[in-house]
Amino acid sequence: MDASRALARARVRPLRLRVSLALLAGAAVLVSGCSADGAASGSGRKEGSTTTQAAVPAAADDLQDDYLKVIKNVLPSVVQIQASGALGSGVVYDDSGRIVTNAHVVGDEKTFKVTTASDEGELTASLVYAYPxxxxAVIKLDKPPRGLKAAVFGDSSKVQVGHIVLAMGSPLGLSSSVTQGIVSATGRTVSESGSGGGTGATIANMVQTSAAINPGNSGGALVNLDGQVIGIPTLAATDPDLGNSAAPGIGFAIPASMVKTVADQIIKDGRVTDSGRAALGITGRTVVDASSQPAGVAVAQVKSGGAADKAGIEPGDVIVGLDDTAVTSITSLSEALAPEKPGDKAKVTFTRGGNRRTVEVTLGEI
Incomplete structure (x- = not known):
């Protein structure tokens, strides 16, 4: 199993924030609010000193100027979203007041309160469509304010490990917060918990970042130094050894190209018409072995005319592999399918009546 699929086994949690946590945010800031000003170099240079010595603070100034420029340009496009019992973030997608966010931020709600970076007053918004x-998800402001600025979304294929990024959102209810880090990895496939406010989605090609993202950052912006949104922060890894608290420096963002694909379909058609996600066309459940360990996916139902049906897979079969990847649970099957595309061919291994079989399946679409 490759590194990206192994990582998907790490526990992750959505970054939706329960409203009550916002009351603790001020105390958290007070504890960690100290920062040291950059010390200025000596006012004079000794005879014979080189221009290289002076270039170091100049480069730091240039980087700081880049940060300030990006924040000034992008932060006004990042909003705080409040549903009835939770807080999250969103990014202004167009000048008509449409905002893209996470489905787990909106939950089952249809109306929301939105606060922009430039206006402390609450605006109202309505759900356009959620795609768990x-x-x-996309929501729309009922009365977009003047001067509302849409963010610029970048090309995910150009994101590289090591790129400096800024995460913008409302961690712990602190609106318009910015943290910085780098792109730690690309192409991660991660499964989101279905409990605690998550949708249970398995998402491919996620951007991993070291920028600090916390509950409330969900739906915000991961931004490069060109001022482009390259992802929507969605998940944070948790460390079981620390009581499932967030693992520092390991967060995941949905890539901008996928965000644009989904949002554009929602805006045009009111729903997602072409998911681009592969599917077997089955309903299944995880089965366990004699040691109570996950051992495969039992097929409960097969969609008539779907990919599995055409390949001869039947209810009662237990899927144990997809191509070279072992399948032990519904989650592992979703993770194995995530990088695939509709129309791709895959070898599905399953057991039937104690016999092991392998068939080639032309994958369908979710």
């Missing part, structure tokens, strides 16, 4: 399968 990719944990994305």
């Amino acid at each position: 399968e990719q944990d994305l």
